[in-house]
Amino acid sequence: MSAKSADIISASLGPERPFYGKPFMWLLFALLLLLVPIIGYMLQSQMVWDEVHPAINALLNGSSAVFLIVGYFAIRNRNIELHKSCMVAAFASSTVFLLSYLTRFYLSGAHRFPGTGGAKIFYLIVLFSHMVLAVMVVPLVLRSLYLGWRKRYADHRAIARWTWPIWMYVSVTGVLVYLMLYPIANALYGP
Numbered sequence: 316m317s318a319k320s321a322d323i324i325s326a327s328l329g330p331e332r333p334f335y336g337k338p339f340m341w342l343l344f345a346l347l348l349l350l351v352p353i354i355g356y357m358l359q360s361q362m363v364w365d366e367v368h369p370a371i372n373a374l375l376n377g378s379s380a381v382f383l384i385v386g387y388f389a390i391r392n393r394n395i396e397l398h399k400s401c402m403v404a405a406f407a408s409s410t411v412f413l414l415s416y417l418t419r420f421y422l423s424g425a426h427r428f429p430g431t432g433g434a435k436i437f438y439l440i441v442l443f444s445h446m447v448l449a450v451m452v453v454p455l456v457l458r459s460l461y462l463g464w465r466k467r468y469a470d471h472r473a474i475a476r477w478t479w480p481i482w483m484y485v486s487v488t489g490v491l492v493y494l495m496l497y498p499i500a501n502a503l504y505g506p
Contacts, residue, residue, distance in 0.1 A: 368419045369493055375412035376489030379405045383483050429504040438495050445488040452481045
């Protein structure tokens with residue numbers, strides 16, 4: 316590559332900011348600081364893989380929710396680059412979650428809620444709303460990302476008004492389903 320080509324490429328990328336000037340990198344760093352010890356604790360405790368794997372899935376859903384929240388506030392503050400980074404990271408977290416969830420489901424099947432009565436009804440309402448909206452949000456997310464990537468901002472904003480709250484609901488209820496199905500159910504009904 317010639318020196319002129321390198322200058323053109325670096326000029327098109329804009330001025331390079333140091334790590335401490337990149338809010339997205341700080342967000343990733345903070346999430347890693349939280350996730351690594353949590354996963355390490357789970358693996359060192361008496362938790363078996365069938366308990367650790369759903370917890371990791373919940374952490375992926377939670378990470379997606381964090382990226383969605385930061386991305387929302389970034390675009391409200393006109394920080395387009397941070398918004399883009401967060402939306403791509405939320406998509407990556409959700410995609411890794413989906414692949415991990417499908418693998419867990421294939422290996423161990425469905426995990427049934429042990430409660431009865433009102434607790435089970437509440438759990439099933441949250442679970443089914445989560446599942447239906449999770450299926451619905453996939454084309455919305457893909458379309459939103461495509462429109463944003465193609466810089467069709469008016470179309471992107473129009474669909475993102477629907478995509479973001481549904482995606483946020485799916486991410487948060489994914490964590491809630493995990494909490495109800497594992498830690499809360501174990502505390503109330505035993506393992």
